[in-house]
Amino acid sequence: MNFSVTILGSNSAIPSLSRNPSAQWLNAAERIFLIDCAEGTQLQLRRFHLHFQRIKHILISHLHGDHYYGLMGLLTTFHLLGRKEILHLYGPPELSDIVNLQLEVSLTRLLYPLEFHPLVSAEPEMIFTDERVEVTAFPLLHSIPTYGFLFREKIRLRNYPACRSYAYCSDTAYDESIIPLIKGVDLVYHEATFHTELQEQARNRLHSTAAEAATIALKCGAGKLLIGHFSARYDSIQPLLDEARAVFPETIAASDGETIQIFSKH
Ligand SMILES: [Zn+2]
Numbered sequence: 001m002n003f004s005v006t007i008l009g010s011n012s013a014i015p016s017l018s019r020n021p022s023a024q025w026l027n028a029a030e031r032i033f034l035i036d037c038a039e040g041t042q043l044q045l046r047r048f049h050l051h052f053q054r055i056k057h058i059l060i061s062h063l064h065g066d067h068y069y070g071l072m073g074l075l076t077t078f079h080l081l082g083r084k085e086i087l088h089l090y091g092p093p094e095l096s097d098i099v100n101l102q103l104e105v106s107l108t109r110l111l112y113p114l115e116f117h118p119l120v121s122a123e124p125e126m127i128f129t130d131e132r133v134e135v136t137a138f139p140l141l142h143s144i145p146t147y148g149f150l151f152r153e154k155i156r157l158r159n160y161p162a163c164r165s166y167a168y169c170s171d172t173a174y175d176e177s178i179i180p181l182i183k184g185v186d187l188v189y190h191e192a193t194f195h196t197e198l199q200e201q202a203r204n205r206l207h208s209t210a211a212e213a214a215t216i217a218l219k220c221g222a223g224k225l226l227i228g229h230f231s232a233r234y235d236s237i238q239p240l241l242d243e244a245r246a247v248f249p250e251t252i253a254a255s256d257g258e259t260i261q262i263f264s265k266h
Pocket residue numbers: 012013022064066067171229
């Protein structure tokens with residue numbers, strides 16, 4: 001069964017022609033989760049031929065625009081395409097007001113049920129579970145309330161001796177308190193907005209450097225590290241990749257449109 005992540009955006013705040021801001025399509029044992037939804041996400045879904053009515057859950061990590069400015073457009077497109085199926089939306093509590101106000105002023109009554117699940121807990125909290133997958137939200141260290149997400153496969157069949165897992169950590173300053181929670185994860189996505197040359201800037205803005213992302217991956221014993229949320233100042237992200245690999249060799253850099261299969265490291 002498929003367990004993979006497709007990158008819809010790998011830049012931080014400012015989009016560029018080759019890198020959109022944050023969004024990821026996660027296929028977790030055929031459950032489709034959209035993680036963050038920057039502006040232009042629905043165009044990325046089309047560009048990469050992803051059948052977006054398959055999305056049942058949208059998770060918004062925090063309310064900086066580069067993580068949700070594409071949400072209204074996508075919700076409206078679902079409506080215009082005649083979606084009937086329920087959509088689950090997870091995010092900070094204010095997101096519900098933001099969405100409802102925009103629907104209200106445009107006199108839009110969605111054709112499908114939209115169920116909102118506010119993220120408020122200061123502790124890790126299971127936000128979704130079924131017979132195949134479990135999703136936990138956990139607080140990250142950023143300038144406004146921000147959540148990371150941990151996805152764990154549950155089925156243990158004879159042919160699947162170990163369950164696969166994926167952690168999404170963006171945006172965040174270097175924060176070792178997340179390590180126990182994501183210990184042994186098969187693939188960790190961790191933001192790497194800056195090169196170490198801009199360590200000061202990373203610290204001031206509560207972002208991470210590539211070396212810090214790699215240190216988290218190393219300390220949590222991850223199978224692989226995926227870095228992303230790159231500052232638009234970098235035309236080439238090779239220096240960031242080199243920096244991370246010096247600490248944690250099993251690092252790959254997010255690239256828009258690329259799909260990464262997640263394998264159990266056990
Ligand atoms: Zn961001």
